[in-house]
Amino acid sequence: MITRARQIEMKILPVISAAVVVGAAGLIGLIAALPAVAGLLSALIEANVPEALRPAVARGLGVAAVVGFLSLFPIFAIWFERKVAAHTQDRLGPMRVGWHGVLQSFADGIKLLFKEDIVPKWGDQILFRLAPYLVVAGTFAAFAVLPWGDGLVVSDLNIGVLYVVAIGSLNTIGTLMAGWASNNKYSLFGGMRSAAQLVSYEIPTILTLLVVIVQVGSLNLQDIVLAQQGGLFHWFIFRMFPVNLIAFVVFFICGLAETNRTPFDLPEAESELVAGFHTEYSGMRFAFFFLAEYGAMFLVSGLAVVLFLGGWQGVLSSPLVPGTLSFFAKTMFLVFVQMWLRWTLPRLRVDQLMAMCWKYLIPIAFALLIVAGFLSLPS
Amino acid sequence: MRKYFTDMLEAVVTVAKGMAVTLRHIFMPSVTQQYQADEKPEERWKSLIVPEGLLNARSRMRLHVKIEDCIGCKQCEKACPIDCIYITADKRDKEEAPIFASDGTAIKLKVTQFDIDMTLCCYCALCVYPCPTDCIVMTPEYEFAESVKGNFLYRFAKEKPSPPEPKKEPVPVAVGGE
Amino acid sequence: MSTTVKQQLWSEDVPSFREEDLTGDEMILQMGPQHPSTHGVLRVELLTDGEVVKQARPHIGYLHRNFEKHAENVDYPGVIPFADRMDYVGSMANSLTYALTIEKLMGIRVNERVNTIRILVAELQRIASHLLSVGTYGIDIGAFTPFLHCFRDREMVLDLFEWLCGARLLYNFNWIGGVSHDLPEGWVEKCRYFVDQFGHTVDEVDDLLSFNKIFTKRTATVGIIPPELAVSYAISGPNLRGSGIKWDIRKEEPYCGYEKYDFEVPIGTAEHGPIGSCWDRYYVRILEMRESCKIIRQALDRLPEGDVHEHLPKRVKPPQGEAYLRTETPRGELAYYVVSDGSLIPFRVKGRSPCFVHMSLFHEIARGEMIADVVAIIGSLDIVLGEIDR
Numbered sequence: 001m002i003t004r005a006r007q008i009e010m011k012i013l014p015v016i017s018a019a020v021v022v023g024a025a026g027l028i029g030l031i032a033a034l035p036a037v038a039g040l041l042s043a044l045i046e047a048n049v050p051e052a053l054r055p056a057v058a059r060g061l062g063v064a065a066v067v068g069f070l071s072l073f074p075i076f077a078i079w080f081e082r083k084v085a086a087h088t089q090d091r092l093g094p095m096r097v098g099w100h101g102v103l104q105s106f107a108d109g110i111k112l113l114f115k116e117d118i119v120p121k122w123g124d125q126i127l128f129r130l131a132p133y134l135v136v137a138g139t140f141a142a143f144a145v146l147p148w149g150d151g152l153v154v155s156d157l158n159i160g161v162l163y164v165v166a167i168g169s170l171n172t173i174g175t176l177m178a179g180w181a182s183n184n185k186y187s188l189f190g191g192m193r194s195a196a197q198l199v200s201y202e203i204p205t206i207l208t209l210l211v212v213i214v215q216v217g218s219l220n221l222q223d224i225v226l227a228q229q230g231g232l233f234h235w236f237i238f239r240m241f242p243v244n245l246i247a248f249v250v251f252f253i254c255g256l257a258e259t260n261r262t263p264f265d266l267p268e269a270e271s272e273l274v275a276g277f278h279t280e281y282s283g284m285r286f287a288f289f290f291l292a293e294y295g296a297m298f299l300v301s302g303l304a305v306v307l308f309l310g311g312w313q314g315v316l317s318s319p320l321v322p323g324t325l326s327f328f329a330k331t332m333f334l335v336f337v338q339m340w341l342r343w344t345l346p347r348l349r350v351d352q353l354m355a356m357c358w359k360y361l362i363p364i365a366f367a368l369l370i371v372a373g374f375l376s377l378p379s
Numbered sequence: 380m381r382k383y384f385t386d387m388l389e390a391v392v393t394v395a396k397g398m399a400v401t402l403r404h405i406f407m408p409s410v411t412q413q414y415q416a417d418e419k420p421e422e423r424w425k426s427l428i429v430p431e432g433l434l435n436a437r438s439r440m441r442l443h444v445k446i447e448d449c450i451g452c453k454q455c456e457k458a459c460p461i462d463c464i465y466i467t468a469d470k471r472d473k474e475e476a477p478i479f480a481s482d483g484t485a486i487k488l489k490v491t492q493f494d495i496d497m498t499l500c501c502y503c504a505l506c507v508y509p510c511p512t513d514c515i516v517m518t519p520e521y522e523f524a525e526s527v528k529g530n531f532l533y534r535f536a537k538e539k540p541s542p543p544e545p546k547k548e549p550v551p552v553a554v555g556g557e
Numbered sequence: 558m559s560t561t562v563k564q565q566l567w568s569e570d571v572p573s574f575r576e577e578d579l580t581g582d583e584m585i586l587q588m589g590p591q592h593p594s595t596h597g598v599l600r601v602e603l604l605t606d607g608e609v610v611k612q613a614r615p616h617i618g619y620l621h622r623n624f625e626k627h628a629e630n631v632d633y634p635g636v637i638p639f640a641d642r643m644d645y646v647g648s649m650a651n652s653l654t655y656a657l658t659i660e661k662l663m664g665i666r667v668n669e670r671v672n673t674i675r676i677l678v679a680e681l682q683r684i685a686s687h688l689l690s691v692g693t694y695g696i697d698i699g700a701f702t703p704f705l706h707c708f709r710d711r712e713m714v715l716d717l718f719e720w721l722c723g724a725r726l727l728y729n730f731n732w733i734g735g736v737s738h739d740l741p742e743g744w745v746e747k748c749r750y751f752v753d754q755f756g757h758t759v760d761e762v763d764d765l766l767s768f769n770k771i772f773t774k775r776t777a778t779v780g781i782i783p784p785e786l787a788v789s790y791a792i793s794g795p796n797l798r799g800s801g802i803k804w805d806i807r808k809e810e811p812y813c814g815y816e817k818y819d820f821e822v823p824i825g826t827a828e829h830g831p832i833g834s835c836w837d838r839y840y841v842r843i844l845e846m847r848e849s850c851k852i853i854r855q856a857l858d859r860l861p862e863g864d865v866h867e868h869l870p871k872r873v874k875p876p877q878g879e880a881y882l883r884t885e886t887p888r889g890e891l892a893y894y895v896v897s898d899g900s901l902i903p904f905r906v907k908g909r910s911p912c913f914v915h916m917s918l919f920h921e922i923a924r925g926e927m928i929a930d931v932v933a934i935i936g937s938l939d940i941v942l943g944e945i946d947r
Contacts, residue, residue: 088401089705092411185586189608189928262699263771271594271697272929344401344765345394346772347699349929350608360387390770397765401702410709426716427709428747433716437723437738460635503638503729504737517723 017098020106024076034324035149062154066143074294075105077335084339115283120183123280127181131174132281132288138170139295146302147222149312149323160221161209164303165202168258171296172198175260175267178289179277190276193350194260194267200357201257201264207365208251211244211372212236212307225311235310240375247368248308250361252334255300257353259293262342266350301334302327309334438519439502442495444535448480448514451488455506455515463499464506467492467536480512489538497523497531574604574614582606586928590619594697594932597942599916601923603931610931613923615916620946628906633659633873634733636906640893641727643908644944646689649682649718650886652731655906657812658893659733662880665870670863671735672813677748677856678718678730679813680849684755685714686887687795687842687849690939694839695766697936698775703766710758713751720744734868745857752850752857759846767843776839777830780922780934787833790918793911794889795845796938799825799838806885818855820848835937842939874901888912888939910944 030037041061049057079094079102086093094101119128145160147153157163172195179191213219215236216227228235236244257264268276278289305311309330312323348356412425424433434440451468468488478486504517525531574585589600598619604612624643628636640655641648653675660667692707715725722730722738730737766772782792787800797804805822807815823844825837877899883892889911896905915938923931 084405085701086411087405087407087409089702090404090407090410090709091705092409092413095413185584265699269699269929271699272932274593340398340401340405343702344397345700346695346766346769346775347929348771349775349927351927352771352774386770393768393770397769400761400765404702404706426720428713428716428751429720430743430747433719435720435723435741437721437741438719439723458632458635460631460638501638502724502727503641504723505634505638505729508737 013098013103017102020102021099027072028325028328031148031324031328033322034152035322038149038152059154063144066154067140070140070143070295070298071291073298074291075109077294077297078108078290079105080336081339081342084336085343088340088343109287112283112287115286117283117285118280120280123183124181127177128280129285131178131181132285132292133174134177135171135174135292136288136295138167138174139292139299141167141170142299143295145221146299147225147306147311148327151222152312152324153222156222157220159219161213161219161224164221164299165206165209168299169198169202171258171292174292175277178281179267182277182280184280186273186275187277187279190267190269190273190279193269193273194277196350197260197264197266197353198258200354201254201361204250204357204361204365205254205258207362207369208247208254209307211247211365211368214369214373215240215376221306221311225306225313228310228313231313232310232315235308235313237308240372243368243371243375244308246364247372248304250365250368251307252300252304252337253361255304256338256341257357259296259300259338261293261297261338263345263348264353265342265347266353269347271347297335297338298331301331301338304334305330434519434521436519438521439504439517440521441518441523442497442500442506442533443516443518443520444493444495444533445481445514445516446490446493446535446537448482448512449490449493449535450480450484450486450512450514451490452511454509454511458505458509460503460505461499461501463496465492465494465496466490480514482512484512490536491538493535495533495535497533498528573602574612579604583611588931594693595935596693596940599935599940599942599945601919601931601935603923603928605928608927608929610923610926610928613920613931615919617913617916617942617945620942622943622947624947625906625908628903630902632901633875633903636903637732638727638729640908641729642943643910643947644886644888644891644912644941645726646941647682647686647887648727649678649730650686650884651891652729653679653813654882654884654886654891655893655895656731656733657884658880658882658895659873659875661882662875662878662895662897663733663870663873665734665868667735667868668863669814669861670739671865671868673856673860674736674740674865675731675813676815676818677853677860678721678728678736680852680856681714681717681748683849683887684846685711687846688714690887690936691762691766691839691842691846694933694936694939697932698766698772700766700769700772703762706758706761706765710751710755717744717748717751720747732869733873734870736865739865740860745860748853749857752853755850756847759843763843767840773829773836775929776933776937777828777834777836779926779930780835780838780937781831782833782838782918782922784833786918786921790914790921792889792915792918794885794887795841796838796889796915798823799841799937800833801825801827801837806883806890810883812882812884818852820851823848835933838937838939872901874899883909886911888941888944889915908944908947910947912938912940912942912944916940916945 042058045054045057082104083093083100094104097103097107119125142164144154145157145163175194176191179187179189179194182188212224216224218224232238237248238244260267268278273279278286281289305327312327314321314323314326410427412422414423426433451466453466453468456464456466468490471487471489480486502517506515507517576585579585584605586603586605587600588603589595590598595601600616600619602614602616603610622642624639627639637652637655640651643651688707688711692704695701695703718728719725720741721744722728782796782800784800784802787797787802793804801824803822803824808822823841825832825841827834827837828840829836875897877897879894879896881892881894883890890909891911892909894905894907894909895903898904919934919938923934926934
């Protein structure tokens with residue numbers, strides 16, 4: 001027997017799903033057409049905005065675009081991750097809300113919005129409320145220098161790499177804050193683990209970044225992309241084989257560690273620490289941690305693409321495929337690899353995590369830096 | 380020193396192996412069967428291995444009593460390990476025409492109370508086997524959720540107790556209101 | 558009973574750690590009873606220094622259901638559903654042990670078909686139980702995927718059981734003097750199909766989990782039970798064999814005719830670390846599943862004809878006396894001690910549950926490990942709280 005509610009559901013859901021699918025396709029189209037849109041917008045700004053305000057307006061638009069993208073991306077990424085997880089496990093994943101469950105994340109988001117916002121009575125009230133914003137801010141701010149296409153970057157800093165590394169550390173403070181302010185022993189463990197982990201893994205990250213930087217001679221992310229012009233074999237990952245390949249792997253592993261993804265998800269190790277630093281969080285604050293996590297996933301993948309996989313440069317040097325689409329596709333592939341790893345690997349123990357960083361990754365990164373430095377000496 | 384590098388190599392190889400397995404599974408058909416109560420009710424109990432589906436004659440889901448066949452022998456009441464069956468049976472009047480269960484056993488008692496508290500039932504089916512007329516059975520029906528706990532007290536008896544002699548009736552325990 | 562003993566037995570709780578006894582950076586961490594990976598409602602009290610566990614105290618009793626007292630108030634067949642509920646992931650083995658004990662008490666000898674069917678279901682149950690253990694161990698270590706791959710195959714075993722006796726988890730299948738149902742038509746072929754495809758799943762679990770470097774690193778050096786310690790605590794089953802001691806009731810004291818079957822008793826290999834580690838215990842289970850497949854194949858090949866209800870007694874009324882019988886359940890050596898006073902109701906039923914014994918060893922091996930290892934150790938002991946608390 002089909003209930004009335006289910007009947008209505010069956011009528012409405014396909015329509016919404018179709019709208020979402022069309023919207024997603026439109027979004028990808030928009031990403032592909034981003035250079036043109038940006039050109040159009042800049043022309044509009046030049047025509048209508050007085051000279052003095054132009055940079056501010058342009059930046060504002062860029063920030064709006066990034067924030068908009070980062071609010072929508074987790075919704076898609078969570079659905080995608082659940083699907084990847086389900087299919088690696090011979091399951092189907094969300095199937096009920098809309099076409100193959102595309103609306104599931106919206107439903108979950110709405111549910112989280114309506115949830116009671118619980119703050120532990122004996123926790124640190126201010127820090128507890130502040131922590132999620134800090135985590136999100138740290139992730140979002142780093143997007144400012146991520147180049148999406150030729151000239152398509154919110155802020156073309158000449159110390160872009162340094163900025164990303166520096167602002168990314170805001171995450172650590174947020175996580176530690178959340179763990180401390182919850183007044184929960186498990187949360188505290190999560191926070192401490194996260195701090196130790198992020199601080200340690202920052203070293204090999206920066207060393208592998210340096211491997212690329214010594215080859216380019218610039219800290220500007222646009223310059224790094226431009227240095228890889230000319231098709232597949234000009235990407236850094238294929239140059240100076242195997243130095244850059246290993247550097248890419250090390251960077252990617254460190255990226256996993258900095259985004260707290262399995263096998264490095266110790267701060268939120270579900271089977272040990274219940275939920276780690278966000279044990280006490282609920283509702284929208286909890287959602288913010290999720291938002292930050294998926295944003296960070298995209299950021300790390302995007303950075304890896306910029307540094308090693310040619311950024312917005314296409315596979316061929318032909319301009320047929322829009323640079324933004326190429327960048328997006330490559331980044332999404334790396335996001336998929338992150339998910340794939342997550343649903344394959346067990347979790348490291350905290351001392352092994354440290355051992356891996358200090359005994360394996362840092363020596364390797366140093367060796368790579370030395371080799372890369374020698375090889376890129378001007379002859 | 381050698382172990383340092385073999386460890387690294389081993390790590391890479393084993394991780395790659397695991398990733399190969401999961402990648403293969405991404406492209407394999409899933410084994411989940413969706414519970415489509417509305418669209419495909421007959422597919423609800425499909426099984427990966429049992430050809431005719433999961434619910435069969437042996438399924439132990441819901442107790443049912445064919446009260447017409449009950450001879451009031453109370454064997455099931457005795458067999459129940461958690462005492463969730465309550466039976467009261469009176470002597471049948473001599474003048475009444477003799478009645479028989481479907482297998483021909485003469486019914487000498489009239490069952491005035493045959494209650495099963497399904498909230499207590501542990502689905503062991505121990506009550507089913509001793510029944511001489513096979514009147515208490517486990518059925519494959521499994522969707523019997525209720526919103527009121529009292530509804531789980533199944534009253535199967537149809538006959539009224541004989542009015543003249545007021546007898547102490549064993550009142551079933553643990554039947555909550557809401 | 559002297560006062561001191563009485564006080565020890567009836568004191569309210571195991572003494573807990575006290576805040577005022579802490580020194581330095583020590584901290585008391587309560588793990589459970591609602592912790593996700595204590596496998597039920599176990600509560601472990603940890604005295605930690607940072608991430609290192611200085612002392613661990615397990616507290617049990619959150620799932621106490623009065624099994625032994627219940628058994629003194631129902632008739633002999635009525636105990637079987639309760640025995641099923643003791644170890645609810647290996648209930649076939651539990652009810653089998655109880656049924657065999659009563660048969661020993663009454664002197665019933667069942668026919669070959671019943672014996673073969675009992676071996677079939679016991680080994681299928683062993684596979685199902687080990688699949689659960691292996692899968693949840695993966696979750697404890699952080700790998701989620703092997704868990705669902707294991708459950709996919711466990712589901713098939715449960716489907717086979719449901720086809721056989723109508724229930725998926727608590728079967729009431731092994732009766733005193735027989736089994737409740739004969740094998741349905743087509744069951745043998747499907748069982749053979751399951752066993753054939755099952756080897757592939759185990760291979761995949763090996764690739765995905767058993768030999769994964771992270772997994773071996775996590776498990777092969779923690780929770781070491783040296784053989785001497787294992788024997789002195791009288792642990793049994795895969796946990797004992799993980800310590801390298803070849804002891805299996807199926808070989809030492811065969812029941813149901815296990816002596817006629819050809820199978821190996823796998824023991825810990827110490828492939829990645831010292832003998833008796835979590836990994837050894839885990840891997841013994843993997844190997845045991847393969848051996849169970851062998852036994853099932855042999856049982857299916859030799860399945861004799863017969864009536865499964867042939868030796869069912871009219872009334873289960875054992876003579877005055879007592880019987881003790883032990884079997885090899887998926888978790889180890891399970892035994893029932895039944896005393897009969899000649900009536901329809903048992904005078905006393907005592908269960909010797911393997912998990913309780915394994916849990917008694919826990920504080921010895923958890924000392925000095927890290928918090929993440931506590932989870933790994935609990936998982937590798939493969940405890941079921943239903944059996945510990947009874």
